[in-house]
Amino acid sequence: MxxxxxxxxxxxxxxxxxxxxxxxxxxxxxxxxxxxxxxxxxxxxxxxxxxxxxxxxxxxxxxxxxxxxxxxxxxxxxxxxxxxxxxxxxxxxxxxxxxxxxxxxxxxxxxxxxxxxxxQWIAVVREQLKAYQGDRDGFLMECRQAFPDFVFSKRFPGCLDTFKGNLNDFVAVIVSALVSLADDMPECMEQPTTQACMKAFTAMSGYETSMEGDADRRDALTFQFAGKDGTIRILCEPHIKLHCSARAGDAEYYFHRIYFSSAEHAEFEGKTLIGHIGEHL
Structure with a gap:
């Protein structure tokens, strides 16, 4: 829609x-x-x-x-x-x-x-997106409209198939977390340390957010993005934890993640990079 x-x-x-x-x-x-x-x-x-x-x-x-x-x-x-x-x-x-x-x-x-x-218009688009019901390609297309300052990696839209169950059951939660990332993270980035930033964002958004903390996992959390002159590999270590669905009566605890990078990158000035949305990597 x-x-x-x-x-x-x-x-x-x-x-x-x-x-x-x-x-x-x-x-x-x-x-x-x-x-x-x-x-x-x-x-x-x-x-x-x-x-x-x-x-x-x-x-x-x-x-x-x-x-x-x-x-x-x-x-x-x-x-x-x-x-x-x-x-x-x-x-x-x-x-x-x-x-x-x-x-x-x-x-x-x-x-x-x-x-x-x-x-104003971005707020309207985001609010409507929470009610999206459709396939992964349409959802990604509308996410790009709702979040013009986000850049999605080459894992999309495939990674959206890795949710446990129907993607549509998680859309409202995904969009809510992305709205918080867009609106709250800039203020949190003013914190003196990365840990303080993650803690502040968790408090503001209500979504538990942290760094990976395991240096051996850096390669698994490095994603390919389309740059002006070809593919660029960028580490997206911070991740938002999505533990629930939006399906009525669903009490299951999930281990889904949004991996992202809000750090400045010369190729993507002023953009937030989204490496993966889906299963825990």
């Missing part, structure tokens, strides 16, 4: 006191957000009737895009044309049948589905 972004009619409907100056400011912010969303890999749609939406009283979007540049400027007009024209024309109702929907536009920022910042 993929989540979808759309330039919706509702978000292009101006309030009664809308002015051209206010519209220009909001378009500037919208263009910045559009760029951030695309850079993170998100596809964006537009309502099939969007060009005829009134963005100001008695002024339709197509007039702003292709006619007068008064108050908006030629450069911004061209950028807005590009942002709108390269979206896929779609009916909002069609996207609603697929999953969660985020709405983009210059107005109506307070709407229940309004997306005004990249982190």
């Amino acid at each position: 993929p989540a979808s972004l759309i330039h919706s009619l509702g978000r292009y409907d101006p309030p009664p006191d809308a002015t051209r100056e206010a519209l220009v400011q909001r378009i500037e912010a919208l263009l910045v957000l559009d760029g951030e969303l695309r850079e993170a890999g998100y596809a964006i749609h537009k309502d099939e009737d969007l060009y005829y939406a009134e963005v100001l009283p008695d002024i339709a979007l197509y007039q702003i895009l292709f006619e007068s540049t008064e108050g908006i400027g030629r450069d911004m007009q061209l950028l807005l044309q590009l942002a709108i024209d390269r979206t896929v024309s779609t009916a909002l109702a069609e996207l609603e049948t697929l999953g969660a929907v985020g709405e983009l536009g210059p107005w109506a920022e307070e709407g229940a589905r309004s997306i005004n910042a990249l982190h």
Whole structure:
């Protein structure tokens, strides 16, 4: 059930006191957000009737895009044309049948589905991912959408088959742990030692997390990642322990792991590397 972004009619409907100056400011912010969303890999749609939406009283979007540049400027007009024209024309109702929907536009920022910042959309995608039911390939694809700052090793998606039982029974737990890794680990990395970092993360996330501690196991915990110039081998020794499933009534104690590296690597600046999710290695 993929989540979808759309330039919706509702978000292009101006309030009664809308002015051209206010519209220009909001378009500037919208263009910045559009760029951030695309850079993170998100596809964006537009309502099939969007060009005829009134963005100001008695002024339709197509007039702003292709006619007068008064108050908006030629450069911004061209950028807005590009942002709108390269979206896929779609009916909002069609996207609603697929999953969660985020709405983009210059107005109506307070709407229940309004997306005004990249982190808002990421939160929506992550929340929907917790309910994923499907195969391993689809789950990995949606994980990449939900965690744009994660890089997954070449063990994926195969390692997802190593869970004891059905992968779908563990999805909510996996996603919850990955959300904590994305949100909490940066603060924990400020601790003076690795042990203190692991302890802090365990306390913040609720997931027991530690280093391997056995030098003889380094090779088993070194994973291959696709770099710009070929394969790179990187040690992912820290691991989050996943001891339960999300299946109702399941009291079994599991030994699943998420092996990762939050250390800085020149090839993957600012990224968290995920070596393996599945059985204990």
